[in-house]
Every structure is written in C-alpha cells, then in structure tokens.
Amino acid sequence: MSKQTILVVGSINMDQVVDVPHLPAIGETLLGADSLKLIPGGKGANQAVASARLGGRVAMAGRVGSDPFGQQLLQALRNDGIDTELVAIDPDAASGVAFIFLVAGDNAIVVASGANAQVGKDAEQYTQIKQALQQASALVLQMEIPLETVCDLINVAHQAEVMTVLNLAPACKLPDTILRRLSVLVVNESEASLLSGQKIENLAEAHDVARHLHTSGIPIVVITLGSRGPSWQQPISKVRFKPSIKPPPKYRLLIRRLPETALWERSQ
Numbered sequence: 001m002s003k004q005t006i007l008v009v010g011s012i013n014m015d016q017v018v019d020v021p022h023l024p025a026i027g028e029t030l031l032g033a034d035s036l037k038l039i040p041g042g043k044g045a046n047q048a049v050a051s052a053r054l055g056g057r058v059a060m061a062g063r064v065g066s067d068p069f070g071q072q073l074l075q076a077l078r079n080d081g082i083d084t085e086l087v088a089i090d091p092d093a094a095s096g097v098a099f100i101f102l103v104a105g106d107n108a109i110v111v112a113s114g115a116n117a118q119v120g121k122d123a124e125q126y127t128q129i130k131q132a133l134q135q136a137s138a139l140v141l142q143m144e145i146p147l148e149t150v151c152d153l154i155n156v157a158h159q160a161e162v163m164t165v166l167n168l169a170p171a172c173k174l175p176d177t178i179l180r181r182l183s184v185l186v187v188n189e190s191e192a193s194l195l196s197g198q199k200i201e202n203l204a205e206a207h208d209v210a211r212h213l214h215t216s217g218i219p220i221v222v223i224t225l226g227s228r229g230p231s232w233q234q235p236i237s238k239v240r241f242k243p244s245i246k247p248p249p250k251y252r253l254l255i256r257r258l259p260e261t262a263l264w265e266r267s268q
C-alpha cells in the first residue's frame with residue numbers, strides 16, 4: 001500500500017431497496033413497488049466508492065460472506081478501482097444486508113450486519129489491516145462495524161500520525177478521548193444532537209453544536225444537512241464550503257470535495 005492510499009475500514013452491504021407509500025405499522029402487510037432493487041452499499045463501501053470516484057487511491061478493508069452477494073459486492077468495489085486485498089470472505093457469516101424503505105425521497109433502513117460484525121475479530125486479518133494503516137495517508141471509518149474495532153483503529157492511527165475521518169453513523173456516544181484523536185468528524189443533524197446533547201432546529205443551532213464539538217478538541221467538524229438543506233433559513237449554497245477560518249493545507253482538498261457540507265470549524 002502506498003503512502004497516498006486512503007484506507008476505508010467498514011461495512012459492505014447489499015442494499016435491498018423498495019419504494020413504499022408509508023412505513024408499515026406493526027402487524028401491517030404493505031404492498032410496495034413491484035420490484036426490489038439490489039444495490040451494493042454499506043456505509044463503509046459507500047465511503048470507499050465516493051473517495052475513489054473523487055480521484056483517490058482507495059483500499060477497502062472489511063468482510064463479506066461466502067454467498068453470491070459477497071462476490072457481487074467485491075466485484076462492485078473492484079469496478080470502481082478499489083483495492084479489495086483486505087476484504088476477507090467470512091466462512092461462517094452471511095454478507096451484510098440493508099433493507100431500505102424509500103418513502104417520498106426519505107428513507108428508513110434496517111441493517112442485518114452479518115460479516116460486518118466480525119471486522120476486527122479475525123486476528124490474522126486485523127493484523128494486516130493495522131499494518132496497512134501504518135502506510136496509509138488517511139483512515140476513513142463509520143459505525144457499522146464493532147465499536148471496539150473503531151476505537152482501537154482510531155488509537156492506532158493516532159499513534160501512526162495518520163489522519164482519521166469518522167462518519168458517526170449510526171450515531172452513538174464515543175468517549176471524549178477517542179473523539180479528540182479524530183482529524184475530521186462528519187455527522188448529520190440528529191447524530192450531532194445525540195453526541196452533543198444539544199437540539200438542532202436551525203442553522204444557528206447547527207453552528208453552535210459544531211463550535212461546541214470543535215472546542216472540545218475535534219479539529220474539523222462537518223455537519224451535513226442532507227435533503228433538509230434547502231428548508232433551512234439560510235440556503236445551503238451560502239454556507240457550503242465557506243469556512244470561517246482558513247483550512248490548513250493538508251485539509252484543503254478534502255474540504256473542497258466534501259458534498260453537501262454545511263459548516264466546519266478547525267483548530268486555531
């Protein structure tokens with residue numbers, strides 16, 4: 001692995017997507033769209049594909065099952081030029097699957113983690129991942145693999161002085177000592193609320209929360225506004241990519257390329 005490689009350690013899922021008129025209630029059988037769409041996904045694989053499509057050299061580390069989904073997911077990553085040497089085929093667990101209900105542009109997701117829940121638990125594969133990390137230019141993580149693996153990798157990257165980007169999704173509370181070791185934290189409004197304990201109902205409150213997280217020691221905090229962006233009082237385009245402080249050179253390209261970035265702060 002070269003020094004220029006972005007190492008993504010995370011989930012790889014086959015997304016099973018269906019359009020529905022509303023979310024089903026307990027006990028309800030709901031007729032959705034006629035056909036199911038199968039789309040390679042998983043928050044980790046999505047990060048890897050996005051990084052590769054933005055021009056990065058990317059290696060993915062994770063686990064898939066020995067089922068047909070596993071092969072399709074590996075092929076999808078390779079089709080985007082992603083190095084899959086560190087994706088193991090789990091002999092015992094099924095490939096991760098996400099059930100995604102689309103309701104008028106919004107979605108509700110249920111994930112069956114399968115092999116993703118074993119990332120970090122196979123000693124041989126985990127040693128290889130940590131060796132690769134020593135050589136990487138950046139580590140990219142999310143929360144669809146075991147929490148202890150995420151925390152351990154953040155510590156290893158910190159020691160190796162490798163920049164770490166964490167998308168805290170699905171949201172959970174992380175110890176401050178771990179948060180302070182991140183280079184970039186990416187959250188949506190509800191994740192930011194959970195983490196900070198502060199409500200976010202408008203852009204000013206989002207700025208406050210970003211500042212609060214930043215002053216607690218995270219160099220860059222990005223709060224994405226997603227599809228709700230245009231409904232904020234200030235149009236997203238006015239705040240997008242418009243930092244209040246000049247970013248350090250090593251972050252500049254990253255910031256420019258982040259889609260739907262609402263706001264960010266950096267260390268003085």
Ligand SMILES: OC[C@H]1O[C@H](O)[C@H](O)[C@@H]1O
Nearest residue numbers: 013015041042043098111
């Ligand atoms: O954020 C969307 C992703 O989350 C879930 O993990 C799905 O697999 C989907 O690809």
